[in-house]
Amino acid sequence: MDAENEAELRSLRARAYGPKADITTDRAAMRRLRELEAARRAEVTGPTDPSDPTVGEEEADAAPAEQLSADSSPTAIADPTDEGSESEWWQPREEPDDDARVGATASAPRRRRVLWALSVVASAAAAAGVTYALTAVAPVSASSGVPQVATLHPTTATAVPHGFFGASEDTPVYDFYGLTIFHAEGGFGGGGTGVGDVCIMAVPTEQVPAVDSFDATSWGFDGPIYSGCSAGAFSATIEVPLRSEAPETLRARFPEARGVQFVLDGDRVGVFVDNGQTSG
Known part of the structure; x- marks a missing residue:
């Protein structure tokens, strides 16, 4: 060359x-x-x-x-x-x-193109999964930021007759500013039919009849009734709007509030009050 x-x-x-x-x-x-x-x-x-x-x-x-x-x-x-x-x-x-x-x-170029296409598909699938996980269930606050103001324990100040709105025998009783809360065998309107369900009732204390004069087969009632029952892991809960039908003593205690919530927890009852500043 x-x-x-x-x-x-x-x-x-x-x-x-x-x-x-x-x-x-x-x-x-x-x-x-x-x-x-x-x-x-x-x-x-x-x-x-x-x-x-x-x-x-x-x-x-x-x-x-x-x-x-x-x-x-x-x-x-x-x-x-x-x-x-x-x-x-x-x-x-x-x-x-x-x-x-x-x-x-x-x-080699074909393999690179195939691997690139597969990586794009995998990335798209992963992104779709993350998007679904983030948007499928929108979180909702269970407490709504309402503060707890008291914890109630059973009291002997008020006795509730057996059978009054389904009151169980020797039912625990709780008093709170003109309201009496007690355990019942069923909720008002047919709630609490599941195994292990617990129901609570709340009525104005002045409407609770005396034990010695109560007739389970014939009795009257004139006032608001509030009830709630548990369901599985969800506790029995009662919400009481602080309107004119609510006990006057309760409304006077929380004049700016819009509602009171009672949540059963074992043998205790937690009290939550909406002070009128929390948006629902």
């Missing part, structure tokens, strides 16, 4: 094997590289057998050697424009056949 061909071979090898390889888009350059490499091999090994099927147009059209797999990658990298570095920057360990090179390099 003359000096001009040597220079062209170095230039094409730089485009094929260098860090900025770009020869794959230039079919003419690829073909010329194969011709010059064949000529170089002929100088080293002697004339190529014309009957060799790997020589000719099919070889010239094959993919260049920059598409070698990892097993046949160069043993050293140096500046391909340096005339004295040729033996260092391109020394293939073993040159595979053209079909193997084409197959190995052609499948």
